[in-house]
Amino acid sequence: MTSTECSAGLAPAQQKQLEVTFSQPCPVTWFELNVSDIERAKAFYGAVFQVEFQDLSNPEMDYWCFPMDDQRMGAGGALMRMAGCEPGKGGTMVYFSCDDCAVEESRVLPAGGQVCRPKMAIGEFGFISVVLDTEGNPIGLHSLR
Numbered sequence: 001m002t003s004t005e006c007s008a009g010l011a012p013a014q015q016k017q018l019e020v021t022f023s024q025p026c027p028v029t030w031f032e033l034n035v036s037d038i039e040r041a042k043a044f045y046g047a048v049f050q051v052e053f054q055d056l057s058n059p060e061m062d063y064w065c066f067p068m069d070d071q072r073m074g075a076g077g078a079l080m081r082m083a084g085c086e087p088g089k090g091g092t093m094v095y096f097s098c099d100d101c102a103v104e105e106s107r108v109l110p111a112g113g114q115v116c117r118p119k120m121a122i123g124e125f126g127f128i129s130v131v132l133d134t135e136g137n138p139i140g141l142h143s144l145r
Helices: 003-007 012-023 038-049 101-108
Strands: 030-034 062-065 076-081 094-097 114-121 127-132 138-143
Touching: 038 062, 038 076, 038 101, 101 114, 101 127, 101 138
Parallel strands: 030 076, 094 138
Antiparallel strands: 062 076, 114 127, 127 138
């Protein structure tokens, strides 16, 4: 998505801020979601986002990566099970980009998660849902429609 696509309908000052935002590199390059049960977590995220994972595990940790494409916008990430890194509430919230967050939200309960905050408008920035995965991690779903 470009700054032009995002800025439709915004005031000139907001458009200028958006241009500055899009011209700077994104500081987020990678994320890891700590999990207790790697198979349960893979099943949850696979069902909700309709993705398959790449296994990059080693003897010290289970490590399964989300699909990545260096030519597309967005940070890469993985599900990780490692001693000393426990899942749970609090801390950082990762938002996943969606075409319509209501679609992914509808997959959360059947996949074993919980909906904390159903789809809600966040003004000109679109919509979000907040859900808990099967490991107790809160994650956000974001869409422009």
